[in-house]
Amino acid sequence: MTTTTxxxxxxxxxxxxxxxxxxxxxxxxxxxxxxxxxxFQRVFNEDDEVAVLEAILEYSIKKVTxxxxxxxxxxxxxxxxIHVNVTKAxxxxxxxxxxxxxxxxxxxxxxxxxxxxxxxxxLSNTIWGQEVKxxxxxxxxxxxxxxxxxxxxxxxxxxxxxVFLQRKKLIVEQAKLMLKRLKYEHK
Numbered sequence: 001m002t003t004t005t006x007x008x009x010x011x012x013x014x015x016x017x018x019x020x021x022x023x024x025x026x027x028x029x030x031x032x033x034x035x036x037x038x039x040f041q042r043v044f045n046e047d048d049e050v051a052v053l054e055a056i057l058e059y060s061i062k063k064v065t066x067x068x069x070x071x072x073x074x075x076x077x078x079x080x081x082i083h084v085n086v087t088k089a090x091x092x093x094x095x096x097x098x099x100x101x102x103x104x105x106x107x108x109x110x111x112x113x114x115x116x117x118x119x120x121x122x123l124s125n126t127i128w129g130q131e132v133k134x135x136x137x138x139x140x141x142x143x144x145x146x147x148x149x150x151x152x153x154x155x156x157x158x159x160x161x162x163v164f165l166q167r168k169k170l171i172v173e174q175a176k177l178m179l180k181r182l183k184y185e186h187k
Contacts, residue, residue, distance in 0.1 A: 046116045051081040053123035
């Protein structure tokens with residue numbers, strides 16, 4: 001005895017099984033639905049990553065505290081700067097991942113394929129570049145209070161960022177001069 005499994009939409013005569021034909025548009029629509037579902041969607045875009053790092057710098061300077069230590073205050077502070085609504089957990093995770101990415105890049109070769117990656121690295125370096133050395137210095141009792149020491153580190157970070165901006169301005173000036181020279185030579 002043979003058993004046949006018949007689909008719910010099919011009918012069976014004694015020797016023949018008849019199933020309605022599926023429309024091609026239904027098959028294509030099913031394929032499109034599967035195509036739309038992605039296991040990973042990027043929450044923060046590149047501009048948001050830069051905004052997060054810039055906000056960390058600004059918050060650290062204005063509030064003289066680490067944003068990770070005051071995640072509630074930092075969350076309220078940054079929500080005006082980014083283009084997406086995120087939870088505090090997502091923000092905290094993003095900061096953690098940016099820091100991890102910086103540490104990985106700081107150890108390796110510092111060649112960047114995109115200007116975005118370079119900008120992220122320099123901002124991250126301003127924020128976390130001296131962190132290990134700074135913590136070691138704070139652990140040694142040098143007769144200064146912790147708050148005074150943190151203020152000095154913040155001033156140093158500001159100075160480093162100002163030098164970074166001056167360097168960028170100089171690069172722009174040099175590029176303009178080179179462009180002007182090339183235009184003059186090709187007349």
